[in-house]
Amino acid sequence: MFDFDMLGLGPSLNSALERAGFKEPTPIQNQAIPLALDGHDILGLAQTGTGKTLAFGLPLIEHLLAAPGKPAPKTVKALILAPTRELVNQIADNLRPLTEGSKLRVATVVGGQSINRQIGVLARGTDVLVATPGRLIDLMDRGAVDLGQVRHLVLDEADQMLDLGFIHALRKIAPRLGTPRQTMLFSATMPKQMEELSRAYLNDPRRVQVSPPGKAADKVTQSVHFVAKADKPAKLREILSRDPDALTLVFSRTKHGAEKLMKGLVADGFNAASIHGNKSQGQRDRAIRDFRAGTTTILVATDVAARGIDIPGVAYVINFDLPEVPDNYVHRIGRTARAGREGEAIAFCAPDEGDLLRQIQKLMKIEIPVASGTSPLPGDDDERGNRRSGGPRRRGQRSGGGGGGGGAKAPAPAGKGRRPRRRRQA
Template sequence: MTNCDYPAVLRACAYWCVALRARPKTESTSLTTFTDLALGAPLLKALADENYTAPTPIQAQAIPYVLDGKDLLGIAQTGTGKTAAFALPLLQKLSMDKARLMPRSTRCLILVPTRELAQQVADSITTYGKYLRVRTSVVVGGVSIRGQIRRLSTGTDVLVATPGRLLDLIDQKAVTISDLHTLILDEADQMLDLGFIHDLRRITKLVPAKRQTLFFSATMPKQIAELASAYLTDPVQVSVAPVATTAEKVDQRVIFLDKSDKVSRLRDLLAGKDVERAIVFARTKHGADKVVRDLERSGLDAAAIHGNKSQGQRQRALGDFKNGSLRVLVATDIAARGIDVDGISHVVNYDLPNVPETYVHRIGRTARAGAAGIAISLCIPEERPYLRDIERLTKRALDLMPGEDAASDPRGEPGFGREGGTNKKGRSGPGRSSAGRGRPNGNGESRGAAARGPRPERGESAERGERREGGERRVAEGEARKPRFGRNGEKSGAKSWAGKGDGASRKPHRKGQGANTNASRSNGGRSNDGPVQFGV
């Protein structure tokens, strides 16, 4: 009798079971107004105040199932109205819940990956529920934990939280989640990309088994299906706008140039009179700061938001950007999650993302609510493989920027997108690849490499920069966790080894670049809490 890998067989069965159980419903819906969704008068009045008349597809599909108490797996991108898809039915159910709220308890927990998204979700719930008596609290890192403990002491109906700070509060017995009736994971795929899997597992062990669970994700990777299999009960799946779909009214353009010309071309683009409000995307936090310095030297006002900025700095930059006093915002991808600003005329990819789905998320910041927008990508030779992957995913070629010499377009050349990202030593993509080294960049951003294949950019901390008052851990926001084992299984702190294949050896950490060499951190700084993660 042949040997059988029973655990692998069981995992495969679980994966296909959830895929079949959570398949999209085939029945069509004729719901065209919020009144058709059986929402209460206070919610309809709040929606009318915001001039919302018709539900989006994800709202029309999801709201009836959530009101019916079913577990749900929603596949939808940013900008599709998914927040209202769970917030409106949640508020409707809370308005009918007359049970007494106990101290330090919550009825509903909403987990999100970043501070900005947490605040955006809480603001939306407050807006929709302004005619209801519903208490909403936000707990994120980067701000005083004492104030959060004080606000949670009397209990809250809705708790919007990032996983790291929530676990800090649970450890201090400042909040309990053992009595909640609804658990919502927003942007679940992003939380997995940021290394939250162990935090999520720990949190789900603390919530009651009898609950309603809602998962919302932009994509449906295998890990999301496995999580759904573990935490959802007979779920319904609703989906709209696959991630490969870009906004129809976005004019997508590309400029091919050398790296030395990027700053001057960016400056010229942003100086244009047609640029009303622009987001510039950089791959790393230090890169974003450098772009801001270069623009300011040229007389252009700009501000950066990323994991190394304090919560106050990020809020001020976003506030100035929203009210129009700041035209240019430079952001990393993680920090940009949760930015909900109308009237963005331009998105500029100063650095092309090494994950093609990220490109779709980036340019979705413009051309919202039926408006038009322009997305411009600056592509240096090392980034050509990224452009090739983007065009394959979106099934369209980016237009050459008007005024550019057609001879500068290398896409017709043999082998385009293969040889461009490899330098003489065989390292692929911009910068050196860290594949197989077990060590990220000191600034907390993973070094991109086309040779690794599609992999989410990770490691930027959006929430673990907090410090407990009176003994709370201190982890610089965005600081990379030091792995316990090196490439060949050596424990951390072993003497430097020579990288095989590329002739490189490990360089010592520079001062201030994430090298806490005296301690190896567990997940989020908590001891005995699983293997090392790039926690946020």
């Protein structure tokens, strides 16, 4: 077991960690922090909820503390890019307590907020700037920020930035950054494009990885319901009704679908809110705040909007629609079983989503146990079909490599399905 003070961090930062309640580093932090403190570029691969923010944030702050001096007006010393407003805010919220008592300033710039106010903040100079690429380019075009003094660059959730087309924004930002610089790229998955990105922007990086790409958190219990598309809303209400007070995150593939689903749930008496790209920043912040506090128990979200949701109390993740990108399934179910807790991931698979499920299982190298319905996957013989049509796993059965869900109980009679007992919320 390692303590943070064994990783090479200075006394002031160790004291800040102690005040913030951090006692020992996670595996990704154990691997990444010493290498980053030595100045190496880092390619970090770890599933969500494993502490990636501190893995890059702690060495970043340590470097800045060792290089005193107030940033010049409009300049930035360290830049962290993240794909969504929620993730930007989460990163900043995690870093600010660690800079208390120092002169380091952490600022954020995201879309959906007053650009004039952000121009005013940047005018004073910033030690650490956490930003979404689009808004940062807007500020660059207005001459509001000078990136020529940036000596530390972090790309967080880089795979999602690729999915959103931010690679084009990165090509505009990178030439404006100072050199030499240290670059750290962190991601939960490693698609082929990520290798190309690392070769383009990292210099002889050290690769740190604590779980294979596509592997879900060990404490996530997974299951799939094979259900007709038209029957998904009824199945969702049935499952939600079993444990109405638990924090449940429901994923929809589209913004319109998320909003329609949320409104239907509210009309039926469920305590639900939604978060997606058509919501204002204030609406998104309020929805996450209420969900975190438990005043809202069901949050319907799209993939993009859900990045940055780090709420340890999430008990269930329900994939109302399967994602078209298999890696996004790993991201989704990583929203539960965080900070050492257990969690459950439930997927709905309509007949036309069979290929999406097959791709997910291939990526994760598991067969997700079937909770109800008949598999639409071709090639299932009667024996396999009987085995796969069993009920949900008993509490304690986990998904694992090469798993098959054998030994599952027969499904409960209609209306008698038992949802796992309510978890105590954090």
